[in-house]
Amino acid sequence: MALMPLSSRRSLRRLLIALVVTGLAVAGTAGAFFMRARRDVTTTSEKAWRAYHEAAENDLKMYEREAISGYAAALQEDPHFVMATLRLADKMRGRDPDRAKSLVASAARYRDEITERERLVLRIYEERWGRRDMAVLGQLFDEYVERFPDDPEGYRLRANHLSTVNRNADAIAEYERLLTVNPNYATAYNTLGYYWAERGDYAKAEDFLKRYRYLAPDQANPFDSLGELYARVGRYDEAEENLHKALAIKEDFFASYGHLGSVELGRGHPEKAAAYFRKAADAAAGPWARADFRFLVVLMLCDAGKVEEARKEFDDMAAEARAFPPGSEANTMALHTLFRRAVFLARTGDAAGADAALEALQKAAPMEGDPEKLKGYAGDLAYLRGFVAAMAGRFAEGAESLGKALSEDGPSGLGGTEYYSRRDIARILLAHCLSRLGRKEEAEKALQPILARNPRYQPALDELARIQG
């Protein structure tokens, strides 16, 4: 070939071959990519697949109801849809454990027809609702993440597991990894927000909770979480705005009423707080939350000087607790009522009654069981002891007990909702005891953590004013 012009047939043939090969390679890669994207779950129905993915999206945003109906719709389209079955079981676990178990069992029938990933999920669910061996579960989660590192579900499951076994820092790291894989896991943002709020990094907490709110703007909970955070740091107007938005979305969202109560508490309006706590109690979904809010009503009424009204409220609450169906939960409720009684009696000046209740609580303290729970119970008693002593005018004892309780009380787990922080109560009482003991500097110092977080927290400001004369 002496000369081959660029347009010669031979040249064009080679060019065409190169283009065809490239085209095939690109098409193959694209095809493989899209096929891979579609192959994450096993179903024969396009409609079922779409319903499942829609439900999964809602699941990410913690839209429980929509998620459940979506998984159910997917199962209607394809009754053998294993992943939809397992996801639905997961959602039903708290509501209807028996149905959840039967769903898992039905999914297990198709073990041989599903993918490796689905089989592994099935094994995890079986273990969680079967033997519940934490070590085995941990291994299964590790295996899942290792084999399917692109699937955010693995990180979520492992993070949950880590928090369950109290490896909270690891759990948080896992959530953060989860968000790098898929930034649309709303629950992760909520968890991270509470976690950092618990550890005093409110900016970080706000960042995460804003992301959470952004992801689920039609849900009440994100607004409530952010409102709670703002309430905690004294940004009451923003707190109210978010909490009202939450209530606008879900008018019976009791948590938001509760946090509005916290806002009023922080502002130094116990009566208004009592009103919100009452609304929260009325709207509360279960007896435990209702009892909590009714007790907060009692405390706020006491703070507002309406002792008789408070006593009546307390008696009603106690009566309701006594009406709890017999069983282990009834016993726990009785213990809680006894705890609250001690607080109420101390708050109303009945020192002897309070001491008696405290003594009964100490006797009822469990001697064995989950060490974390035992530790929590001991912490609660320490606070109560200090509280009772301080209210009874035993300032030295009160200061000692409260100081010890506070020093032993670190950040709790992944954090959680608080309407009336016992640590704030303890610090104010500690400051009160110290000032009454003439240790004014120490008293002021005791209030500093509260005011550093929330310089507008009126009960602390009131106490500071008292200390400073």
Added chain:
Amino acid sequence: MSVLAPDPSSPEGAASVPGRSPRPLLVFIGVLACLLAVLSVVDMFMPKAYDGVVPDPYSTAGIVIRDLVPGGAAEKAGLRTGDTVLGIGHRMLNKAAEAPPELRRHRAGESVDYLVSRGGEVFETKVALTPFRLGSASYFYFAFLGLLFFVLGAFVVSRRPDDPAVQVFYVLCILFMLFFICRLRPSSYYWIDYVVQVAGTLALFLLPAVFLHFFLLFPAKKTFRFAERAAGEAPTAPWLGALQRFLNRSPLLFTLLYTLPPVLYVLQMAGARHGVTRRLIYGAPTLNWILLADYLILGLLALAHTWWTSEDRAARRPILVLLLGTVAGIVPFVVFAVFFPSLFREDRYLAWGVVPMALIPLTFAYAIVRFRLFDVEVIVRKSLVYAILTAVVTGFYALCLVAGNALVSTVSSSTLFSSPAFAFGFGLVVVLLFDPLRRRMQSFVDRVFFRDRADFQRALLDMSRSVVSQLERPKLRTLLTSRTAELLRLESLDLLLPRGEDGAFTDGAYADVSGGGGAGLPALSMGAVLPRLVLERGVPVRLAELDDRTLDADSRAFVAAARRRLVTVLLPLATHGKLLGLLAVGRKRSEEELSREDLDHLLTIANQGALGLEAAGLHEELTKRAEMERDLDIAREIQTSLFPRELPRVPGVSFFGVSRPARVVGGDFYDFLEVDGDVRAGGRLGLVVGDVSGKSIPASLLMVAAKEIVYARAMADPDPGVVFREANRRLYDIKRRMFVSLAYFLLDSKALSLTYAFGGQPTPLLVRAGASAAVEIPAPANRLPLGAFREVPYDTVTFYLAPGDLLLFYTDGLNEAMSAEMAPYGDERLKASFVRHARRPLPELADELLEDIRQFTQEAEQYDDQTFVLMRIG
């Protein structure tokens, strides 16, 4: 341009490997780059919902805003450069590639909630999406610049695709194009951005290395000599020598050049993953930009060094132009686009650095047009310059018309400009005035830019005419070799023509200006494979592409010798399917490879040379024939002068002589001489009958010489034997290997005796009165032809005649006359004929003798002279 060729002796500068043309790959790269560029440009104007964010494609914790489209939705919404978009439409995003699906869920005009992080604060804002509009004036400029580079590179490589330096230049142009069109474009979230930006990033990595590579190869491979010392100087440090060897010879040098940028990038990215901070400029790490600047500066230094060290003044000029243009294009880029952002953290002036880069392609384009850089001219003239001129002229007319219309409208409020008549009038004016003006401008451009080219074309045309019209072979050979070699600036050019009986092609003429000696090429037999191969192909055959295994031994030997002589191409000189010669073309003096245009010229010259050779052959033949005619005329005159004008009048004796020559002029002769006075007064008469070997003028001259010698000797001593011995010696000395058959008879009419000597002549026949048979007269003992040997003892015989005797003195043309069947007439037939017609008068007898011979030979060609003299006594 002899200076603008790579060094073929080096691996980098070597011609491409035969049979593995890089052209498909070059075309593929070009098409792919064009697709990417078109994709990039078209994408800028595709209708999509867009927020006007130019993202940092490498951010992974949200989309970091690298830039905002001026007046775009994001800017209107209050977003700022450096903000991080965390979510769009209530979906969280980690990277830019996740944005398009979210944007696709919305339409232009729709307000979408954005979650943005600024300085650690997260907030939501509404962004009203607008139709996709990224294109800006600066991007148009970049796209134009990229296109300019590509056109330049594609144009050059289409002219010389096998030149390594050109290939590197082509790749360099493509990388510049990708850099401008794909890397410097404002990007959006869409996958196209990802694709083109990745291509642009790759271009950014490769561009500096290719830039440096090109200037290390261009115009010739750079050879470093910093470690060399003259005799007597102290030796340099060993590491300097090693460095020089590495720079000059090691293929690792280029590997290193190309590997360094991506390795640096990967290291930085890996460092970033481990928390090492890195600064990005236009999405690429600062260090890569600094490396880019270093490579660019090194490339400029290499070019400057080439200019500084070049000894060829003609070569320095284009290099200087290129150097100035490249410096003017690169330096602002290095300062404003690299040093400012990296040293002062100021990238507002990036455009100031990019805009002057247009000077690089423009300078190269200028050098190509002005100095015939890369040996490309014609297409430039026909396309680029014509197009520019057309545009300029059209623009000028349009401007004039608009200005005229504006003038008219100001004075008469005419609406000519908006009238349909304007378009018509404009077209008419352009048609009428356009071509004359363009022609004049073209003429000017031709004078400025293409004088050399025009001169060359004219010289080529003149030479072509000369080749066809030149009928003298030596001059034609000179034209085909020396003149062609001079015109095309070839080192050598050999013309091989068929010679000898076997027609082997031998080096007929050659031009060699290489200074490498003139060792010619070996002969190549006509039947060898190579000539047939060249004839069959009919196009220039590159020696490098010949497969030796398909050749025979003769051809292989020839090819080996030709390669040693640095012959690169063989061309046939053929007409009507007949191979008349071969042209063996050496390298160009510039050492660059023969371009397609060169080969076209050579093929044209070869075709015309073949016609010239054919014409010259015919001319030679005609000339020879004419010369022969002339020679024969002269010979005929000489010979005629040798025969007696009249027969001697001897009492009692009658004579008649005839000579019928073969091939127009014969070598036979006869003559009479009076040796001792008037024969009528009783003096003796000499008769000489002769036959010279060979014909034509030499034979005639020898005949003259023989006759004169015999005459001279006969005057001194009439004894035939003596005359012959003396004449033999003289004739031997005059002309060897040419002899004369001669018979000398001395007739004494008184004594009726015939004294004679023979030298190679047949014995005369005698018919006595009343005899019925012819006999030979007695022959002397020594009858060797005269001039055959130096000393021959010729003897003299005397024979007495009687009244009535009839003698026939003849040459062998009579008895050896051949029939068509190649049968000789023979002595017996001659004798019979002689006897049969002996009684007739001598003229009739002569005619009859000849007629009998003619009857015998029929139409057969007379191959020898037929000469005889008849003598009758009484």
